[in-house]
Amino acid sequence: MSESHDSSDEFTPQQYDDASAAYEEYQTCLSYIGEHGAIERDDIVVDIGTGTGNLALELAPKCELILGRDIDDEWLQYAQEKAAEQGVENISFDHGSFREPNVDEPVDVVVTSYAFHAVYHEGGEEELRAAIEGISSLNPRYLVVADRMIFGPRESHDGYDKLPTMGTVSNLLVDAGFRLVDVEPISASDGVLVATRTSR
Template sequence: MSESGERSHGYTPRDYDEDSAADEAYQTCVSYAVEHTPIRREDTVVDVGTGTGIVAFELAPNCERVLGRDVNDEWLRYARQKATERGVENVSFGHGSFREPNVDEAVDVVVASYALYMAYDEGGEEELRAAIEGISSLNPRHLVVADKMFFGPAEPRGDYERLPQMGTVANLLADAGFTLTDVEIVSGSVGVLVASRTTG
């Protein structure tokens, strides 16, 4: 993705889709997340920070339904348009955030891709904690985070974003009642965490 473009005026959902398609790390991250998200045919999956619905559409063939949630109405309209054009009927898109996902039904799996890091960028560890607590309040069996985070020493990122350490994300998931069951490192700052609800 073009992070500098993402923050410039006039960056459209279509631009995001084009950048995503050309971003090898993003494509690898999404592919791994879709392949390793532990979902069943009868499951309801929530894709928080759905953006243009890229991950939601990839997950749709594997489950009963996907609920995409985002705070950007323009991008939600674009995602709905894509669903209509593709004839995908088991995906719906609505307004919702990490803190307030806006989901009133039982949820089996929550996926957050390339969005959760923004909570850390905006408010550090406390905002990231609030975001994880918000989505964990949906009480899913599994939570999958496919995102930007440091898997080694922090790298200079300029002034445009701050990323959490993978250990910080893992600890906050544990505090919210989840145990890591799988980790896939795509690069030093991109990867996938699969976590399951701690039982007993």
């Protein structure tokens, strides 16, 4: 399963794009990152779990270079074709994962959208910890996470037992040397976290 999209066996890239276009919370999260994601014009940004490239393409006009990383060939090719069709030139897609991002350049910001919950679903808290440690190895100034997670007590969200809580994600970020600077709940189970490194 790709880190960028759960249920990848059920969706083609085009079907995923069609579904995400109708998913209001997803679109709101991406827009929020574009407006409040601490990205500067001369930044190099890495989008891990890029999937169909939606977030990477959203952020490309706001930074110098964006590197999309995923583990699925079909989805990477689809994202590359979308970028070419839109005439976006400051973007590059290649293989990479949370544990092995495959990035040699110095990185300013790492973003990830709707991938953490799939990691948590597959391997629980320890797998999510390993993913965050992989991001930490890139030593970014900021990490921005848009994803499904529980905001509030877990017991109030029946059916979401396979999602991490915001508190779990926050604690793992702190353990990896990050400090939360922005928390934006979009719904009871969708939101954006912005974290900065405590030291670089």
